[in-house]
Amino acid sequence: MTLRLAHTAALGPADLRHVRALLDGAFGGDFSDEDWEHGLGGVHALVHDGAGLAAHGAVVMRRVRHRGRWLRTGYVEAVAVRADVRRTGLGGRVTAALERVIDRAYDLGALCASDEGAPLYTARGWQRWPGRVHALSPDGIVRLPDEEGGVYLRPALAGPPDPAGELVFDWRDGDVV
Numbered sequence: 001m002t003l004r005l006a007h008t009a010a011l012g013p014a015d016l017r018h019v020r021a022l023l024d025g026a027f028g029g030d031f032s033d034e035d036w037e038h039g040l041g042g043v044h045a046l047v048h049d050g051a052g053l054a055a056h057g058a059v060v061m062r063r064v065r066h067r068g069r070w071l072r073t074g075y076v077e078a079v080a081v082r083a084d085v086r087r088t089g090l091g092g093r094v095t096a097a098l099e100r101v102i103d104r105a106y107d108l109g110a111l112c113a114s115d116e117g118a119p120l121y122t123a124r125g126w127q128r129w130p131g132r133v134h135a136l137s138p139d140g141i142v143r144l145p146d147e148e149g150g151v152y153l154r155p156a157l158a159g160p161p162d163p164a165g166e167l168v169f170d171w172r173d174g175d176v177v
């Protein structure tokens, strides 16, 4: 099974259709057009097997303010493994490839885990953010209490985040984190 790392710009229309189909299936119809858009414009990790696309994840750049600095943040999106090959290590392989991108190119790694995804990330050392979560909305900074508890971080170049400090995500349509 080969793992391919590619920027969105290097993926053809058929590649993108296959990724979207994998995500629609994996999230059981709960994967919106905005969720799809959130995973574009960065680096994708794709694993293929004899049956086609088996696993996917992406890391895109966001800005997160922490202790007065807007950190260049590699944000993990759209991680999914085809149902028939789960618990065979593919989620881990995809995440490991995205972590290498984060560690070399970003100050910080971040993601919002689904209930199903959380064990994958904690097993790999991602740390649940215990503090408050904010975002810079068009009307100013707003708190996102519903997202608190679901955010996981991976310190990269910036060193470990301080739970006493704030976390302010840049804004976007759809789910902000």
Ligand SMILES: CC(C)(COP(=O)(O)OP(=O)(O)OC[C@H]1O[C@@H](n2cnc3c(N)ncnc32)[C@H](O)[C@@H]1OP(=O)(O)O)[C@@H](O)C(=O)NCCC(=O)NCCS
Binding pocket: 026, 027, 079, 080, 081, 082, 085, 086, 087, 088, 089, 090, 091, 092, 093, 112, 113, 114, 116, 117, 118, 119, 120, 121, 123
């Ligand atoms: C979450 C998901 C990507 C995991 O993919 P996977 O290929 O099954 O994960 P792996 O086989 O690499 O698992 C690696 C480790 O993560 C942990 N883990 C993964 N899924 C787990 C689960 N459902 N329950 C408990 N631990 C789990 C385990 O430690 C596992 O190691 P082990 O199998 O040796 O015990 C997959 O279940 C999926 O596509 N779910 C639907 C979409 C989704 O929720 N995506 C995540 C968005 S944040």
